[in-house]
Amino acid sequence: MNILVLGSGGREHALAWAILQNPKCDRLICAPGNAGMAMIAECADLDICNGSAVASFCDENAIDFVVIGPEAPLAAGVADRLRAVGISCFGPSAAAARLEASKAFTKEICAAVNAPTAGYAHFTEAEPARAHIRAQGAPIVVKADGLAAGKGVIVAMNEAEALDAIDTMFGGEFGAAGAEVVIEEFMEGEEASFFVLVDGETCLPIGTAQDHKRVGEGDTGPNTGGMGAYSPAPVLSDAIAQAALDQIIRPTMAEMARRGTPYQGVLYAGLMIKDGKPRLVEYNARFGDPECQVLMMRLGAQALDLMLACAEGRLDEVAVNWAEDHAMTVVMAAQGYPGAYAKGSAISGLEDCPADSAHMVFHAGTKSEGGRILANGGRVLNVTARGATLAQARARAYEMVDQIDWPEGFCRRDIGWRAL
Numbered sequence: 001m002n003i004l005v006l007g008s009g010g011r012e013h014a015l016a017w018a019i020l021q022n023p024k025c026d027r028l029i030c031a032p033g034n035a036g037m038a039m040i041a042e043c044a045d046l047d048i049c050n051g052s053a054v055a056s057f058c059d060e061n062a063i064d065f066v067v068i069g070p071e072a073p074l075a076a077g078v079a080d081r082l083r084a085v086g087i088s089c090f091g092p093s094a095a096a097a098r099l100e101a102s103k104a105f106t107k108e109i110c111a112a113v114n115a116p117t118a119g120y121a122h123f124t125e126a127e128p129a130r131a132h133i134r135a136q137g138a139p140i141v142v143k144a145d146g147l148a149a150g151k152g153v154i155v156a157m158n159e160a161e162a163l164d165a166i167d168t169m170f171g172g173e174f175g176a177a178g179a180e181v182v183i184e185e186f187m188e189g190e191e192a193s194f195f196v197l198v199d200g201e202t203c204l205p206i207g208t209a210q211d212h213k214r215v216g217e218g219d220t221g222p223n224t225g226g227m228g229a230y231s232p233a234p235v236l237s238d239a240i241a242q243a244a245l246d247q248i249i250r251p252t253m254a255e256m257a258r259r260g261t262p263y264q265g266v267l268y269a270g271l272m273i274k275d276g277k278p279r280l281v282e283y284n285a286r287f288g289d290p291e292c293q294v295l296m297m298r299l300g301a302q303a304l305d306l307m308l309a310c311a312e313g314r315l316d317e318v319a320v321n322w323a324e325d326h327a328m329t330v331v332m333a334a335q336g337y338p339g340a341y342a343k344g345s346a347i348s349g350l351e352d353c354p355a356d357s358a359h360m361v362f363h364a365g366t367k368s369e370g371g372r373i374l375a376n377g378g379r380v381l382n383v384t385a386r387g388a389t390l391a392q393a394r395a396r397a398y399e400m401v402d403q404i405d406w407p408e409g410f411c412r413r414d415i416g417w418r419a420l
Contacts, residue, residue, distance in 0.1 A: 002027040002062050003304075005041075006048040006078070007069030008034050010331075010364035010382040011289035014296040015067055016041050017360060021301035024308075029061065035373050036363025048073045051081025058087050065089065067307060068265075071147055074285050075101040079265075090307045092285050095261035099252070100285040103145045103182040110280060113251035117280040118184040118272075126170040132183055133162045139186035144169050146177030153223060153282075155186070189274030190418065191281060192233040193291050194244055196269065197306060198253055200262035202315035203245065206306060207298065207322075208236040209291035210418065215338055217414045224338045225379055228415030230328040230390060231294040235273050235418075244271055244278040252283070265310065293362050293382045294327035300357065328393040329362070329384040330401055332411045337378035345408035347373045347381070353400045358386040361400065380409060390419055 001024050005016045013036050019025050020040060031054075033043030047053050049072055058066060066082055068074055068091035077094035091097075098105045104122040109115075118141070123129035133140060142165035144152030152174050156162035162183075169178035193211065197204045211229035215221040236244075249269055256263045268284035268291070287295065296303055302321060309318045334341035350373060353361050362384055365377015383400045387393035394416050401411055 001025055001064040003029070004058060004061070004063045004066045005030045005069060006054070006066065006073055008032050008037075009070065009289055010362045010379065011287055011292040012069040013037050013362040013364070014293040014382070014384075015069060015287070015303070017362065018296040018300055018303040019067070022304040024304060029063070031057070034363045034376070035366040035368040036361070038368060049076040049078065051076065051078040054078055055081050055085050055087060058082065063087065065308065065311070067091070069286065071097065071100055071284065071286050075147060088311050090265060090311050092263050092265040093261065096256060096263040096265070097285040099256075099263070099267070099283040101147055103143050103282070104180065106283050107182060109252055109255055113255050115248040115251055115280055116278070118187050120182050120184045122180065122182050124180050126166050129166045129170075129181055129183060130163055133159060133166065136183075136185075138162055141184040141186055142166060142169065143182045143184065144174045144178040145180035145182055146174075148174040148177040152177055155223070187272040187274070187279055187281070189272040189279075190235045191270060191272050192236040193288050194236060194241060194249075194269045194271055195287065195291070195295060196245070196249055196267045197310045197315055198263045198265065198267050199310050199313045199315040200257065200264050201313070203250055203253060204306070204310075204315045204318070204320070205241060205245065206266075206320050207231055207295045208233040208241065209288065209294055210235065211288065211291055212412060212415055217412050218417075222338055224333075226288070226290045227331045227333070227412045228329055229288070229290045229294050230326065230393070230416045230419060231291070231298055232326065233419070236271070240273055240276060240278050244269060248278065248280050289364075290329045290331055290382050293329040293384050297327040297329075297360065297384050297386050298323065298325060325386050325388060326390040326393045327384065327386045328390065328397045328416055329382045330397045330411050330415050331364070331379050332381040332383060332401065332404065332406065332409045333379045334365075334375050334377070335408055335410055341378055342408065343374070343376050345375045345406065347375060347404065347406045347409070349403050349405040352403045353383075359396060359400060360384045361404075375406070375408065383411075390416055394420070
């Protein structure tokens with residue numbers, strides 16, 4: 001098969017790496033890709049949010065299957081365009097991707113099916129939002145309604161922080177994503193990620209993970225796109241996962257189908273778990289980043305078979321074969337992230353890191369220039385390892401981190417502390 005992966009981050013590098021393990025893959029193209037992806041696949045300069053351009057590229061390159069990595073092309077309807085011209089692809093329609101693209105839409109769906117989630121209010125103007133915060137008090141959660149690259153959620157521990165968040169969002173920091181806001185009650189508990197493949201009818205759980213959103217050790221400081229992750233998530237027991245399927249995910253999928261917008265792709269449910277009960281924090285319409293990296297490390301070659309079955313409506317015919325192992329990824333980011341950071345610093349030592357089924361450095365924000373690997377983003381590398389235990393996976397990951405020479409970068413040294 002000729003396969004195209006859309007995206008340029010660590011998630012897409014991990015997807016490309018897993019796809020290449022499968023003998024069904026004859027040719028792999030990544031668009032636009034990054035320096036790490038260019039080491040294992042062809043890279044193409046392509047506007048991945050332009051469905052017509054992607055469809056034409058697929059036609060010209062005899063692409064059999066497209067894997068859409070990030071949320072922006074999904075919200076832009078790229079999957080719709082590909083299916084309209086008969087190209088098989090992995091990713092939901094724009095209408096179904098509203099589960100991520102609009103926080104208010106997700107809350108509406110949850111209310112319709114009585115799925116357990118935080119109480120909320122939806123605002124299109126700043127002053128009523130401020131009045132709501134003053135009435136509710138803190139802690140409270142302020143969310144940009146639209147897509148904000150994983151950064152549009154502010155957990156305000158006091159009223160002043162919450163009011164500042166309203167000013168930030170309506171002030172335009174998140175662009176159109178912050179033109180509307182959803183304000184939610186603060187949920188206590190432990191957060192974990194549950195990943196389910198859906199083909200419009202069948203829901204197939206494919207794994208659990210837990211990530212570290214805050215930039216500082218001990219889960220302190222501002223939220224980021226994620227500073228590390230591990231899989232499986234011990235807090236998400238089989239019983240809790242089953243409750244989430246029965247009370248949240250399957251009812252949501254049934255309601256989407258009832259509305260004429262069946263969901264087809266991976267559904268990422270962020271769950272808050274307290275006293276053995278799950279409540280929905282949010283849905284994402286794609287794999288998490290960096291959770292995808294640990295899932296792909298554990299799934300390997302079967303990831304492609306599962307994605308194909310999902311795209312072809314055959315999930316009732318397949319099963320996930322898990323090894324009894326663990327995986328961890330440590331994000332190396334540019335100094336200053338998630339605030340202002342510099343691009344262009346050189347990274348060395350990558351060639352000394354092992355690259356096999358138990359060790360991989362996935363590139364997130366890199367470019368190649370003059371034979372050197374340069375930092376080209378905020379989150380730059382995902383240093384990922386497997387082990388028989390989480391402690392072993394962690395030791396291997398940090399051993400690789402210590403082999404990388406990048407003075408302008410930093411990482412958290414406590415990834416996995418909750419589980420360990």
